[in-house]
Amino acid sequence: MGDTYKGKLLRLNLTDQRAQEEEVPLDVVRDFIGGAGTGIKYLFDEVRAGADPLGPENKLMFSVGPFTGTPIPCASRMSVLGKSPLTNAVGLSLTGGYFPVEMKKAGYDLLLIEGKADKPSYVVIKDGEVRFRSAAKVWGTQTTDCQQIIKDDLHDQNFRIACIGPAGENLCRIACVINERRAAGRKGLGAIMGSKNLKAVAIRGSGKAFIASKEKLHAAMSDMVKAMKASPVLFPVFAKYGTSRGVNNHSSKGIFPAKNWTATGEFAPVDRVGMEARQSHKIGQTRCAGCPVSCGQLTLAKTGRYAGILSEGPEYETIYSYGGQTGVDNLDSIIAADRLSDELGLDTMSAGVAIGFAMELFERGILTTRDTGGLELRFGNHEAMIELIQKMAFREGLGEVLADGVRIAAERIGKGTEKYAMHVKGLELPAYDVRGAYAHGVNYATSFTGADHNRGYAIQEIFGVAVPHPADRFGTEKKGGLTKWNQDVRAATCDSAPMCAFVLDTALAPVALKNTAALMEAVTGLSYAPEDVMKAGERINNVARAFNVREGFGRAEDTLPERVMTEPLKAGPSKGHCISREDLDVMLDEYYSARGWDLKSGKPTRAKLAELNLAYVADELGV
C-alpha cells in the first residue's frame, strides 16, 4: 500500500466495458473523509443538473471510507450513491455486511459506475482485475439466488456480491441494492443499477487497509471500545433485541406512526409485533464484518403459509412499514414481507408506506376492488400486503401504480390523494411521528435525501443524549441548530468514516468528534482535529445541498406532509401535538441561520461555501 494514505477510485464504464483506476486526492480525503462524503463530492462534480436518474448519464457509486477494513469496529459500512430516481435529489443509502470490507481488501475506496451496458451484465472485481460478464443467467432472479448463482459461476464461494432483484430490473423507483442479507434500501438506488443493465457487482480482495500509525490506532480504538462498553443500551439491549426495541419505546412515547399516520402514535398491537414478540421468533444473530455487537436478528416465521420463512430482521423500520403503517399485527406476515422485499429488491420502508397509503384510499373508497384486482385492501390485511409487494416489484395492476413511491402514485391516482401521501421530496416517511419529535421533523424536512431519519437522527429526542444540549421533543426552540449538529456529525462519522449509526446513537455521540478525529489521524496520517470532523460534516451537507439546489430544490421543498402539519395526534403521550406550518417555519429559519444559508431561498451562501473551501461550488451555483 505504500507508506502514505491513498484513496483509490475504480471507474467502471459500462457502455464500453472499461475499467480505470484513479487516485482520490488526499485533500479530498481530508475535506470529505470518504464514504458518503467523497461520493457526494463526485456526484456533484460529475452528474450534471437535470440528468435523468434512470439514464446513462446518472452515476452509481459504492463508497467505503478510511476506517473500512481496519480493525476499527463497526466500520464495514458502505454508501451507495447516485441521483435518486425517487426524489431527483442526492440519493444516498448505507449498507453493512461483508461487501464493504471485501471492497477495501480488493483495493478500492470508491467504485464509480457510469454509462449503461447494452445487455444485462455484472461486474467482477478481484484484487484489481475487472471483468464485465453477461448476467443472462441471473437476470430476473431474486437476490439470494442471484448471489449464489454468481458465486457458483465464478467457482469461488468467497465473492461478496451486491445486486438488485426484479424490482431494480423493473426500474421501480423504490428498488434497493442488496448485499448478502443487507440492504442499501432507500431512494431507489436499485433502479439506477437496473437502468444501467447492471445486475450485480461481485468483489473479492486479499489486500489490507492502510494504517498510518498502529499505536495511535490502538489508543483511539481503546477509547472507542470503552465508550461502547459503557453504554447502557448498546450491548445490554441492542445486541439482544436489535432495533425492535424501538417499537415498544416509541409506542410508549406516542411517536410510532400507524395506519398511514392516522393513528395515535401509540401502537395498539405492540405486544403482538414488538420487541418481546420478535424475540420469541428469534433463532440467532448475525453481524457485519468486524462488529462486536451483532445486532442482526435472525427471525423465523412460525405459522401457516409463512412458517419457515426467515428474515434478518424485520428491523424497527420494517415493523413500522409492514406492521404499523399497514395495520398488520401478524408478525409472521411481517417477517415474510420483509424477506420477500429483500428477495425482490424492494425497499421495505417505501413499499410499506405505499401499501398503507393505498389501504387508506381503499378504506376511504377512493380505490375499490376494481383498482386492486379484487384485493380487499383494508388495514390489517396481511395477505393483500404480501400480494401487493409482489405486484409492485413486477409492476402489475395496482403494483404498477405504487411501484414508484407514494408521490408518483398520488399523481397517477389523482383525486386529491397527494394529501394522504406521506413523503418529503418523494421519499416516504420513516417510523418517527415527528408530531411528537420536532427535531426529527426538521430533519425530515431538510435532509438532502428527503424524509430520511438516518441523515440527522435526533438522538436527543430518543435516547435523551445531552450533547450538544438536551432537547424537549415537543418544542421548536433550538431545533434548527440541533438538526445541523446531528446532520453534520452523522455525515462525517457514520456516513463517511464510516461508522455504524447504532454505535453513534447509543454510545459514541458525546465523544464522536474527538474519537473520529483521532482515528482519522491514526489511519490516514493526516493531522486531524475534532473541529475538522465537524467541518467535514458541514461541508458534505453543503455540497449535497448544492447538488439539490442545482436540481431546483429550495426552501419550498423543505416541508412536511400536510397531515403532519394539520392533524394533531388525537390521543396518547403525544396527544394534541403537531408541527404546524408556523412551527416548521420558525425551525427552518433557525436551521438556515445555523447553516449560514439564505433564509428565503434556502440556498447556501457564497460566504459559507468559501469558508468550507467550496468556492467552486458557489461558482457552479452562481451564488
Next chain:
Amino acid sequence: MGDTYKGKLLRLNLTDQRAQEEEVPLDVVRDFIGGAGTGIKYLFDEVRAGADPLGPENKLMFSVGPFTGTPIPCASRMSVLGKSPLTNAVGLSLTGGYFPVEMKKAGYDLLLIEGKADKPSYVVIKDGEVRFRSAAKVWGTQTTDCQQIIKDDLHDQNFRIACIGPAGENLCRIACVINERRAAGRKGLGAIMGSKNLKAVAIRGSGKAFIASKEKLHAAMSDMVKAMKASPVLFPVFAKYGTSRGVNNHSSKGIFPAKNWTATGEFAPVDRVGMEARQSHKIGQTRCAGCPVSCGQLTLAKTGRYAGILSEGPEYETIYSYGGQTGVDNLDSIIAADRLSDELGLDTMSAGVAIGFAMELFERGILTTRDTGGLELRFGNHEAMIELIQKMAFREGLGEVLADGVRIAAERIGKGTEKYAMHVKGLELPAYDVRGAYAHGVNYATSFTGADHNRGYAIQEIFGVAVPHPADRFGTEKKGGLTKWNQDVRAATCDSAPMCAFVLDTALAPVALKNTAALMEAVTGLSYAPEDVMKAGERINNVARAFNVREGFGRAEDTLPERVMTEPLKAGPSKGHCISREDLDVMLDEYYSARGWDLKSGKPTRAKLAELNLAYVADELGV
C-alpha cells in the same frame, strides 16, 4: 494417502458426540465397490431387524465411492442410506452436486451416523477434524437459509452442506436431504436426520482422491469420454434440455402418468409444461463437480405470484408429480412447487403423488372441503397444490394426513382408499406408466427400495438400448432377466462406483461393465474384470434383498398398485395395456429364477448367497 487404496469410514455417534475413523476393508471395496454397495452392507450388518426407522437405533449413511473426487467425469454422486421410514425397507437415495467430492477431499468414503443428539445439532467435518455444534440457529429454517447461515457461522463460505428442511425436522416420512440445490429425495431419509436431531452435515476438505495408476485411469477415461461424445442424446439433447425431454418423449409413447394414473399416458398439456415450455423459462445451466454435461437447468417462473421464483429443475419426475399427477398445467406453479419443496425438504415425487391422490379423493367426494380446510382440491388447482405442500411439511390439517406418503394417508382416511394409493412398498410411483413399459413394472415391483425407477431403469424400453438384448415394452418375455441385469449394472456402476445415471442411460450402457472395471482397476489397484462389476451389482442387490427379507418382506410385497393391474389405459399409444396379476406373476417367476431366489417366498437361497461370498447373510436369514 499412502500407496494402496484405503476406504475410510467416519463413525459419528450423536448420542455421545463421538467421532471415530475406521478403515473400510479392501475386500469390502472389492465386493461392494463403494457408495450404495458399501452402505447397504453396513446397513445390513449394523441395523437390526425391526429397528424403528425414526429411532436412535437406525443409522444414516452418506457414502461416496472410489471414483468420487478423481478426474473421472460424473462421479460426484453420493448415496444416502438408512432404513426407510417410508417403506421400512432399505432406504437409498442418490444426490450429486459438490458435497460428494468435498467429502472425499475431507478424506472419507462413508459417514456412518448413529444415535440421537439430545438437542438440534449439526456436524462440522474439516479434513479429519469433527465438531458437533448446536443447530439452534438453523432449526426450523429452509434449506437455502440453513446452508448460508452455517457457512456464515463457520466463517467459511467453502463448506458444502447437506441438510434437512422443516419437513425432515417434522419427521415427514417423505422428507428429503438437500445439499446445495440437489436432493437425495426419496424414501424419507430426511426424516431419519430429523429423528436424530441432526439438521446438517457441513464438510470441507483439502485432500485428494487416491489413484493407483494414472496411466490406466487416463486410458479408461478416454474410452468413457469417447462413448459419452458418441451418444446422440447426452450432449446434443440432455445438456440442453436436461430431463424435461422425457415429458414429450414419454407422452408420445403413452407412458406419462397423469391425474393419479387415471389419464391415458398421453399428457394433454405437454405443450404448456413439456420440454419446449420449460426451455422458454430457462436462464442458465448448472453442473455437479467434474461434470462436462451440465444437465442442471436453472428455470425461472415468470408470472403472477410465482414470478421470480427459481428452481434447478423442475426435473422430469417433478413435472410429472406436480404437473401430470396433479393435472396442473401452469409451469410457473410447478417451478414454484419444486422450489418450495426443496426449501422445505420435501420429496417432490412423493409429495406430488400424495397431492394427486388427495385430488382424486376430492373429485370422488371422499374428501370434502371439510377435510381440506376449505381448499377446492380439484385436479389442476395449482394454488391448492402449493398450499398443501406447505401444510405437509408442517403437518397441518390435510397436510398431516398426507405427510407420510399415500400408503399411510390411505390408512388414515380409510374408506377403501388404498386402491387409489399409487405406491409399491409405500414408495410412491415414479413417472413411467408401467402399463406401457413392462420391465419398468417388474423393477417397480422388485426394487429393494419400493417403486423406484432408479434402481433398475429399463433403458431398453425408453432409449431403445439393445444390451443385453432389445425389449418389447409391452411383452412379459425375458423381462425378469432384463430387470436383474438392469438392477445389477445400475447398483454396481451408478450407485456404487459411482457414476451419474444419466451417463449410463444415454451413453455408457453397452460398455459400462468393461469401463467400470477398467476404472476400478486404475483407481484402486485391484485386479478387476467386467464380471466382477456384474457380480458386485448382484451382491449388492442380494444383501439389500436380505435386509428386506429380514424385515419381513417377501414375494407378496413384490407387487403393483391395483389400478395398474386392473385398469388398462383407455387411449393413446399404450391403449388397452395393463400388467395383469398374471403378467406380473410370469415376470416375477422369471425374475426370481434369474436371481436364483426361491420362487415361492422370493427369498435369496443359500446357494446364491454362498456363490456371492455372502454365507454370513444366509446364516443371518436362516436360509
